[in-house]
Amino acid sequence: MNRPHYILLPVSPIFIAFSLFCAFLLNLLPWGQFVGVPDFVALLLVFWGVHQPRKVGIGTAFFLGLMMDVHDSTLLGENALAYTLLSYFAIMLHRRVLWFPIWTQAIHVFPLLVMAQTVQLLVRFCVSGKTPGWFYFVESMIAVVLWPVVTWMLLAPQRRAVDRDHTRPI
Template identity: 30%
Template sequence: MNSQHYVPQPGWPIHLSLVLALLSGLLPVKESIAEFMPNLVLLVIVYWALYRPESVGLGWAWLIGLVQDLIMANLIGHHALVYVTVVFLIKYALVKNKNYAFFDYMSWLIAFVILDLLFAIVLNWSVQQISPQWSLVYSVLGSILIWPWLYALLSIVEALAAQIQN
């Protein structure tokens, strides 16, 4: 928003959105929709890392991944590794120049979702000998569909939070 005089922005939108994203992963959904369900935690982390890189650290992303792995009873360290990699790539390589367009962010997001998926496939295959399923591709589609809405929602919440603070 206003980058000329920087004021620290409230952290509660970040925490709240992450808690909700974590919980939403546990909500039961219809099987027909379930295939399209994106990993909302990844999307929320990508959003905050892109638009508020100063309040997002690697350790923070790692911890969220760990919490998700424990709650979802996954292999511990799986999501922690993915989120650390994603936040590292964003902070180290991408967010040096802030003049990117929405569609640049969108294409990075697709790359990150595919990275998340590839990692899950490799892990499933090497640890449990599960061959990859085509239905996993649907969740990439789901992520692409939901991203603009998530973007709009989170930027509104962020703007509101900033307004409340001032």
């Protein structure tokens, strides 16, 4: 509880769009044969839903979900539904999550990511009747481990300079 709370600069909407575009590009890479590659778009939707709920909302999540549905050639709306629910619950919890240290934030994010994967799993099960197994949820665990790195990287442009100017009041 004694950690300092820094005043962050306002985030640029261009930076948010660029980070979501980079996450989308990371999801486009052919990593399908590897087990445990996290869903970067889902991770960034949770991050921006927690840190900037007024700038990244459910509409953005729905659009990115449709884009991922087209790319993955899955049932149209599968990722869109999961991302929309993920964004809704991230926005709903954003005030609570920000009060905690970074690893406790990651623990709060974990059920959100598992819920999104469960929604995708249920849709796939209703359509095909097949389940991928328990290794399917390793993606959420790896995304939670990446949460501190993603937080550090995406909040870095908003932090004020370390060398303070003593003529400014803040």
